[in-house]
Amino acid sequence: MDSKGRFDGQVVEWAVVGSDIGPLLLAATGEGLVSVVFHADDAVRDRALERLAGRLGAELVESAAGRLAEPIRRLDAYFAGALRDFGLPLDWSLTAGFNRQVLRELASGVPYGTVVGYGDLADRVGQPGAAQAVGTAMGSNPLPLVVPCHRVVESDGGIGGFGGGLETKRRLLALEGVLPQPLF
Incomplete structure (x- = not known):
């Protein structure tokens, strides 16, 4: 965000998807998957999205397509026992x-x-x-x-x-x- 509280143009796509271990919140930047959150019921989702917006200074857009289509496909394959290595591009900007x-x-x-x-x-x-x-x-x-x-x-x-x-x-x-x- 800039000094006036406006987003700097970065967009983060997010979606909540079902899995064998409950709902997962996935978020991705143009660089790659940036966040996975377990047990993403409404309250957990809302807190996680608020933290993401603040830490990344980004606009958040709900979308299971685009940047998240491949991570969702690979998670499904992992839980089906058909994938052993996610091999996804990752955005490491939330850790240092x-x-x-x-x-x-x-x-x-x-x-x-x-x-x-x-x-x-x-x-x-x-x-x-x-x-x-x-x-x-x-x-x-x-x-x-x-x-x-x-x-x-x-x-x-x-x-x-x-x-x-x-x-x-x-x-x-x-x-x-x-x-x-x-x-x-």
Whole structure:
């Protein structure tokens, strides 16, 4: 936004789509997918869109076509078990510094069906001992699911935390064959 509160011309397209883990809010800029929000009921959607408009200084336009058509198609394929790598252009503008470094390593270095420990991920980005900071990076991930923070677990075998909720994390790990399918 400029000094008078007007948008600088950037347009962000957004849509809420159904998925096996509930409604997801997707948003994309001209650069790529910029945000994924879990459990996107009306209240969550409205808060997320307000934050996006403020952080990006952009006009938000609802649209499941255009920039979001391919991300939606690939999410459907992922949940159908037919896609293992999203391969989408991503807009990293909602993250920076150490968090961006960790998230980029996660996106490129932890493939479908595998997990990594918080400490191991810290080691991979050259910050041994920064497991807690990696946890913070996971919690601030603007692109969960596509940048697979559900694949980060505790070194002692625990599932760890997850901003989308532990049941969502369990379901995603089960989909990828890391955990057994839930009984109900």
